[in-house]
Amino acid sequence: MGIFTHACLASTDLDRSRRFYDAVLAPLGIVNLGPFLDQGIGYGRRVPELLVLRPLVGTASPSNGATLGFKAPYRTAVILFHAAGLAHDGADAGAPGPRGAVAHAFGAYLYDPDGNKICAYCFTPPSSDQNPSDAE
Numbered sequence: 001m002g003i004f005t006h007a008c009l010a011s012t013d014l015d016r017s018r019r020f021y022d023a024v025l026a027p028l029g030i031v032n033l034g035p036f037l038d039q040g041i042g043y044g045r046r047v048p049e050l051l052v053l054r055p056l057v058g059t060a061s062p063s064n065g066a067t068l069g070f071k072a073p074y075r076t077a078v079i080l081f082h083a084a085g086l087a088h089d090g091a092d093a094g095a096p097g098p099r100g101a102v103a104h105a106f107g108a109y110l111y112d113p114d115g116n117k118i119c120a121y122c123f124t125p126p127s128s129d130q131n132p133s134d135a136e
Helices: 014-028 074-086
Strands: 007-010 030-038 039-042 052-053 068-072 093-099 107-112 117-122
Touching: 014 039, 014 052, 014 068, 014 074, 014 117, 039 093, 039 107, 074 093, 074 107, 093 117
Parallel strands: 007 052, 068 117
Antiparallel strands: 030 039, 039 052, 093 107, 107 117
């Protein structure tokens, strides 16, 4: 069970952010759940857990030192997440690969089009990495 009810990221251009997040979150099984009130877009598996919103006051700006991390079901999903981000106006902040913080950690980092830092991580051993669609 997670520890957050939701997370919010600000965007200066919701259409651009929608294209980016639709693409990068799809390999992780996270989908666009549609408009969130009249302020932005909700993403999740069943309920909106990530909200990409227009700022209520001022302009959107990324937080220095903040990173929002997503769970990936398998290592290939991390690679697909990163590639989709680069193809949709994101910038590299750390190529897919092993990370030393936790056993079997495999992650990738991106900056979204507004400069927010995000990442995807998988913690399964390399030998158990399998795309669920390949298992059928």
